[in-house]
Amino acid sequence: MRFRAKQLDIGCITRFSKVVATLTKSVKVCVLRLTPDKLYFVVVERGTVGGINVWCELSQENFFDDYKIEGKDENNEIYLEVALDQLSRTLKTAHNAQVVKIKLVKKQGAFLMVEVIQPSLVGAQRTVVHDIPVMVVPQRLWADYQEPAMPDIDVSIYLPPLRLLKSVVDRMKNLSCYLMFSANMNGELTLKVETDTVSVATYFKELENHQFGNDDGIASSSSSTAIRSREQFSQVTVDIKRFGHLMQGQFAPMKAICNVVNGRALQVFLLHEDVSLQYFIPAMMK
Incomplete structure (x- = not known):
């Protein structure tokens, strides 16, 4: 199971950061569903009184210059539980970055490694690496994180x-x-x-x-x-x-x-x- 992505455009970096920051206002933890074409941020609060469900859908080609995934099943998907506030704080450090790299790594557990490459006043690049702990969602639970059906609205x-x-x-x-x-x-x-x-x-x-x-x-x-x-x-x-x-x-x-x-x-x-x-x-x- 592998995942890596790269952002080179500051506009894409900023938009992605704003989307995550917006989600963080409503929820703290979500499931990040990764597919070859899209990313989804999914929240299902079935056991919470007044809890909300959230479905956020992004086309990866609109945000990433390089995007590679090797999932666990024939659909080539990965499901990760991630703390949105940690991801949001990390992305805020990339507001003037030249490159942002995101990679799924294993270090005594699963992590999203976010590498932020920033310009320096002396001309050399400065690299800051953040490791965000994630939990790999078992495949038997994937059905809980599919797109919600449209209700019969009035x-x-x-x-x-x-x-x-x-x-x-x-x-x-x-x-x-x-x-x-x-x-x-x-x-x-x-x-x-x-x-x-x-x-x-x-x-x-x-x-x-x-x-x-x-x-x-x-x-x-x-x-x-x-x-x-x-x-x-x-x-x-x-x-x-x-x-x-x-x-x-x-x-x-x-x-x-x-x-x-x-x-x-x-x-x-x-x-x-x-x-x-x-x-x-x-x-x-x-």
Whole structure:
């Protein structure tokens, strides 16, 4: 089992670092799924109350100049459990690097060795090596880390600009741990928090509703939106901190789409031309 990759373009190094930093805002540990064509960061928190599931997909050719993998099965894949905060801190040291090399090595255990080659003021190169411990996921558990199936959604809507949404949620989370998210297929969205003494709501209108099959990389589902009136709201209550984490990262998506599964969950897609981030946030019971 072998893996090595190299980055030479500072833009690719920076984008990869920002994606990892964004994921770190939401979760601390994930499974890094490596395939010949793509990298996936996968989080499955089935045993956690209010825990989220995360699926991040990157095409390796958009981030690496050299990429080699020899996996364990006929699909040539490797699954590694890695601490995202350690990987993020390591990549932050590469903000002005000439070369970044990543390699899977064995040193009394499995490690991702990240070699950062930086220019020096005297003209010579300076190399810093980081060893990040990882755990190889047994093949019998791989089925737990496949792409999540699309739920039967009730409403799909494009979110307002994330900076604006973040400012609203940041104020609301000082009042309550729960966020009521309501939307309809008429482009209307309401964010609301309630306590024993106060009720605060923010309303958005004239938002676009997402239509499946728009070639945006989101698979369609047997959605129930066709049998609901456009004015009918679907609502779900979620952990407000979990929802807020989605807007705290450094990754700036071109599109942000939210699917509401009435009373059950939110599914949020953050899409860029070479990155797809999917969050599944289950409903919370007050």
